[in-house]
Amino acid sequence: MTNTNATISLMFRQQQTAEDILEPSPWSKLRRRILGNHSFLIGAVILVVIVAVAILAPLLAPHDPYDQDLTKRLTNPFWHEKKIDPDHALGTDKVGRDYLSRLIYGSQISLLIGFSTMLISGVIGTVLGVTAGYFGGRVDMVVNFIINTRLAMPVFLVAMAAVVAFGASLTVVILVLGLFLWDRFAVVMRSITMQARDLDYVKAARAMGCSTPYIIVREIFPNVLSSLTVVATVEMANAILLEAALSFLGFGVQAPTPSWGLMLNEGREYMFFSPWLLALPGVCLFLLVLAINLFGDGLRDVTLERER
Amino acid sequence: MPAYTLKRTFVAFLILIVVSGLTFSLSHLSADPALTIGGEQASEEDIQAIRKLYGFDRPIYVQYFDWLGRALAGDFGESYHYKQRVFDMISERIGRTMLLGTLAILFALAVSIPLGTLAAMRPNSIIDRIALFIAVLGQALPTFWFALMMIIVFGVWWRWLPISGHTQWANYVMPTIALGYYATPALMRLTRAGMIEVLASDYIRTARAKGLSPASVLFKHALRNAIIPVVALAAVWFGFMLGGSIVIETIFNLKGIGWLSYDALLRSDLPVVQAIVLVFASFYVVLTLLADLLNAYLDPRISVR
Amino acid sequence: MASGVILEVENLRVDIPVAAGMLHPVRGIGFSVSRGETLCIVGESGCGKSLTSLAIMGLLPKTAQRTADRMDFLGRDIRHLGEREMARQRGGSMSMIFQEPMTSLNPSYTIGNQLAEVHLRHVGQNRTAARDRAVFLLEKVGISAAASRLGQYPHQLSGGQRQRVMIAMALMCGPELIIADEPTTALDVTIQAQILHLLAELQREFQMGMILITHDLGIVARVADKVQVMYAGKTVEEGPCETVFDAPMHPYTQGLLRCIPIPGLTRRGERLGSVPGIVPNLVGTLSGCMFRNRCDHARDACANMRDEPTHMGDGHAYTCLRAPEEILGERQAAGTP
Numbered sequence: 001m002t003n004t005n006a007t008i009s010l011m012f013r014q015q016q017t018a019e020d021i022l023e024p025s026p027w028s029k030l031r032r033r034i035l036g037n038h039s040f041l042i043g044a045v046i047l048v049v050i051v052a053v054a055i056l057a058p059l060l061a062p063h064d065p066y067d068q069d070l071t072k073r074l075t076n077p078f079w080h081e082k083k084i085d086p087d088h089a090l091g092t093d094k095v096g097r098d099y100l101s102r103l104i105y106g107s108q109i110s111l112l113i114g115f116s117t118m119l120i121s122g123v124i125g126t127v128l129g130v131t132a133g134y135f136g137g138r139v140d141m142v143v144n145f146i147i148n149t150r151l152a153m154p155v156f157l158v159a160m161a162a163v164v165a166f167g168a169s170l171t172v173v174i175l176v177l178g179l180f181l182w183d184r185f186a187v188v189m190r191s192i193t194m195q196a197r198d199l200d201y202v203k204a205a206r207a208m209g210c211s212t213p214y215i216i217v218r219e220i221f222p223n224v225l226s227s228l229t230v231v232a233t234v235e236m237a238n239a240i241l242l243e244a245a246l247s248f249l250g251f252g253v254q255a256p257t258p259s260w261g262l263m264l265n266e267g268r269e270y271m272f273f274s275p276w277l278l279a280l281p282g283v284c285l286f287l288l289v290l291a292i293n294l295f296g297d298g299l300r301d302v303t304l305e306r307e308r
Numbered sequence: 309m310p311a312y313t314l315k316r317t318f319v320a321f322l323i324l325i326v327v328s329g330l331t332f333s334l335s336h337l338s339a340d341p342a343l344t345i346g347g348e349q350a351s352e353e354d355i356q357a358i359r360k361l362y363g364f365d366r367p368i369y370v371q372y373f374d375w376l377g378r379a380l381a382g383d384f385g386e387s388y389h390y391k392q393r394v395f396d397m398i399s400e401r402i403g404r405t406m407l408l409g410t411l412a413i414l415f416a417l418a419v420s421i422p423l424g425t426l427a428a429m430r431p432n433s434i435i436d437r438i439a440l441f442i443a444v445l446g447q448a449l450p451t452f453w454f455a456l457m458m459i460i461v462f463g464v465w466w467r468w469l470p471i472s473g474h475t476q477w478a479n480y481v482m483p484t485i486a487l488g489y490y491a492t493p494a495l496m497r498l499t500r501a502g503m504i505e506v507l508a509s510d511y512i513r514t515a516r517a518k519g520l521s522p523a524s525v526l527f528k529h530a531l532r533n534a535i536i537p538v539v540a541l542a543a544v545w546f547g548f549m550l551g552g553s554i555v556i557e558t559i560f561n562l563k564g565i566g567w568l569s570y571d572a573l574l575r576s577d578l579p580v581v582q583a584i585v586l587v588f589a590s591f592y593v594v595l596t597l598l599a600d601l602l603n604a605y606l607d608p609r610i611s612v613r
Numbered sequence: 614m615a616s617g618v619i620l621e622v623e624n625l626r627v628d629i630p631v632a633a634g635m636l637h638p639v640r641g642i643g644f645s646v647s648r649g650e651t652l653c654i655v656g657e658s659g660c661g662k663s664l665t666s667l668a669i670m671g672l673l674p675k676t677a678q679r680t681a682d683r684m685d686f687l688g689r690d691i692r693h694l695g696e697r698e699m700a701r702q703r704g705g706s707m708s709m710i711f712q713e714p715m716t717s718l719n720p721s722y723t724i725g726n727q728l729a730e731v732h733l734r735h736v737g738q739n740r741t742a743a744r745d746r747a748v749f750l751l752e753k754v755g756i757s758a759a760a761s762r763l764g765q766y767p768h769q770l771s772g773g774q775r776q777r778v779m780i781a782m783a784l785m786c787g788p789e790l791i792i793a794d795e796p797t798t799a800l801d802v803t804i805q806a807q808i809l810h811l812l813a814e815l816q817r818e819f820q821m822g823m824i825l826i827t828h829d830l831g832i833v834a835r836v837a838d839k840v841q842v843m844y845a846g847k848t849v850e851e852g853p854c855e856t857v858f859d860a861p862m863h864p865y866t867q868g869l870l871r872c873i874p875i876p877g878l879t880r881r882g883e884r885l886g887s888v889p890g891i892v893p894n895l896v897g898t899l900s901g902c903m904f905r906n907r908c909d910h911a912r913d914a915c916a917n918m919r920d921e922p923t924h925m926g927d928g929h930a931y932t933c934l935r936a937p938e939e940i941l942g943e944r945q946a947a948g949t950p
């Protein structure tokens with residue numbers, strides 16, 4: 001920064017301190033920051049809606065998502081003029097299952113995959129990253145090698161191969177993605193832990209003879225928590241997209257499970273005549289991933305400002 | 309510098325060995341390749357004979373080193389299904405994947421660098437907001453779904469572009485966009501952040517104090533410094549993209565090695581899958597190495613360290 | 614235009630809109646610089662001295678607004694020149710040296726490239742001439758093996774060497790006016806003296822007008838012809854260097870002068886003076902003397918004081934309510950210069 005800019009920002013800061021004194025409480029400040037942060041709000045609202053839909057699926061869905069009715073195959077959604085069925089607002093798929101109900105239940109699959117993958121990869125990545133960052137030296141070198149090896153593996157191809165090897169099922173997809181998507185956690189946690197390790201109070205704790213696990217859990221972990229949450233949202237979105245792509249190619253969740261990716265796969269052969277079979281699950285996927293990304297971006301902005 | 313390069317190369321090589329070892333054991337431990345080769349009608353004796361013939365009765369590590377030794381010599385074995393040399397199958401198709409990947413990364417750079425630069429020059433302006441909007445939308449759009457929507461709109465409704473194949477240039481337009489746009493948000497954000505930082509730097513102030521033209525300040529002094537990390541990231545993304553080409557090639561029936569790997573997986577054609585994993589991994593490793601070297605060339609400070 | 618006057622500025626103001634209102638970092642500054650003359654602008658950080666220099670160069674941040682009653686450079690009104698015209702002046706007839714030699718050179722280009730660039734822009738597209746000029750000036754600023762340095766990158770040079778390169782760069786097109794904004798702050802003390810000496814020497818040799826911005830009165834005493842003391846965006850005292858140092862009139866100038874150790878007079882271990890308090894906030898409507906909250910002589914009337922400088926003759930003037938007799942009488946009573 002130039003001296004001039006520094007001087008100007010110094011002047012700004014003086015002004016802000018004056019405001020700080022007038023500010024009643026840090027909580028109202030945080031609240032205002034959250035309300036002022038549109039992306040966080042929009043993301044959070046969409047996310048809450050989708051989670052609510054997933055939880056309340058049995059109540060919301062007009063039909064059983066597995067109920068086939070071959071007499072009502074491929075009826076159109078309500079905006080079409082011909083071949084609509086008032087019983088199926090968003091139409092039916094190739095075996096006459098209610099599309100709306102399948103879309104509603106699909107949110108369960110996506111959220112389940114996203115969340116469990118995030119938990120598994122989060123644990124692996126955080127343990128690796130914090131270990132490397134805290135101990136440094138040879139430990140760091142080994143972890144670094146593991147991270148690089150993981151990055152060199154073509155995730156999608158290896159995930160497909162693993163699904164072929166162990167059989168396609170929800171559990172396999174979750175495990176495979178969970179075992180693969182920890183790299184970002186590890187990289188971020190490693191660098192943050194390295195910075196945190198050099199903080200004065202962490203040094204002080206070490207000088208006082210606190211045990212390493214104690215220091216990591218009590219002194220370092222609170223530091224990395226906000227970054228951890230942001231990375232978690234990124235990985236969750238990533239996992240949801242990957243599951244959809246795997247299921248779309250037939251290497252993921254198997255029929256008749258209502259997964260959005262699988263629905264895209266099943267709708268593909270009708271793309272010329274019933275493009276909405278492809279459009280709808282894609283829009284759902286897009287909205288969910290968008291919401292998670294906005295939420296994560298907003299979270300980063302909110303926490304960054306607080307730390308400043 | 310030479311010592312550093314040598315060490316990096318050695319580590320890269322080690323990574324490849326570990327990656328291929330993992331893939332090899334993954335595929336061989338879980339499924340019995342003899343069953344795949346024999347097919348459904350094979351009797352128990354046939355299977356035993358196949359095991360002997362291919363050496364599947366040996367311990368897994370012996371099989372692995374046997375495979376690795378020949379792979380290093382360029383012999384990836386023979387496809388179980390097509391009974392063709394895997395090396396030939398790959399070399400016949402790899403050009404298409406490379407072409408697609410190159411076009412996609414160029415597309416991503418051609419969009420993200422100008423947009424990121426414009427956004428950085430006027431933070432919080434309309435252009436900045438549009439760029440941010442594109443970035444946020446782009447990150448959430450599932451690649452394969454975007455590809456399908458393009459096929460419906462440009463291929464089926466408007467009939468502008470062919471929807472499958474690899475014989476003409478027009479075949480590459482939609483796959484390029486579908487694969488390339490996904491890298492755009494990350495590259496654009498990095499360009500923007502880098503440009504904002506560089507434009508506020510002291511040497512840009514010096515350049516302006518020298519009375520240089522705005523174009524010279526922007527292109528000669530700012531962009532070159534801001535673009536260094538973008539180049540590095542683009543190289544890494546290029547590696548990811550080759551991996552991502554599996555879905556895109558499958559959707560557009562563009563028969564590169566991404567499509568080949570999909571086809572091989574459907575048929576449990578292990579030698580082909582292993583070879584392609586190794587090819588993708590090598591690309592990634594070589595590209596990250598090259599990105600570092602390119603950085604060193606563009607930023608003279610790095611080569612000294 | 615008086616003969617030899619290069620730059621004449623009257624009532625220069627800079628306003629920057631910020632969240633809390635309007636920031637007034639420079640509030641009516643005026644001065645003139647003649648050929649071969651060194652004007653020192655002195656003040657604490659935040660007093661607006663750097664922004665003053667950027668305002669002259671037309672390098673203010675985009676949001677900042679500049680107004681002035683007069684800004685004549687080489688007899689030409691530069692207040693309303695467009696960016697293109699100003700760019701033609703910058704680096705050509707007026708150039709600037711900044712305080713951060715470590716970061717002020719572009720890390721990606723060689724010294725030769727960055728030096729020649731100025732010449733190619735302002736003098737003409739003759740690479741040999743530009744190169745020769747660069748070598749000549751590098752030798753002039755005391756860089757050994759100048760020709761072979763042209764191919765070096767900034768990171769291969771020390772801080773002092775880089776500042777020498779910056780000086781050579783400022784001189785590439787033979788400017789009439791050179792503005793140096795704290796050119797030695799970031800350097801080691803021994804190097805500071807060398808660079809300062811070099812600047813003064815070059816200024817004399819090329820007969821340039823120089824504006825030296827600093828917070829270090831020790832530097833001022835050595836090189837200045839004229840001194841201008843700034844506080845909170847205003848001139849509080851100005852005059853010929855010797856007069857101001859011998860008979861400082863404004864309490865702020867007196868405070869600053871107490872802060873410099875004088876060889877022979879300041880005893881070892883003796884506490885140097887300091888000016889207590891901080892620079893006031895310059896946002897919103899401001900009135901009266903801004904120094905009053907730090908001043909020992911403050912009185913109620915200071916809050917409503919108008920900016921009417923008291924002239925002492927010989928160009929020496931100060932802006933304070935206290936009458937000259939009061940200040941001089943007090944000084945005699947104290948027995949200190």
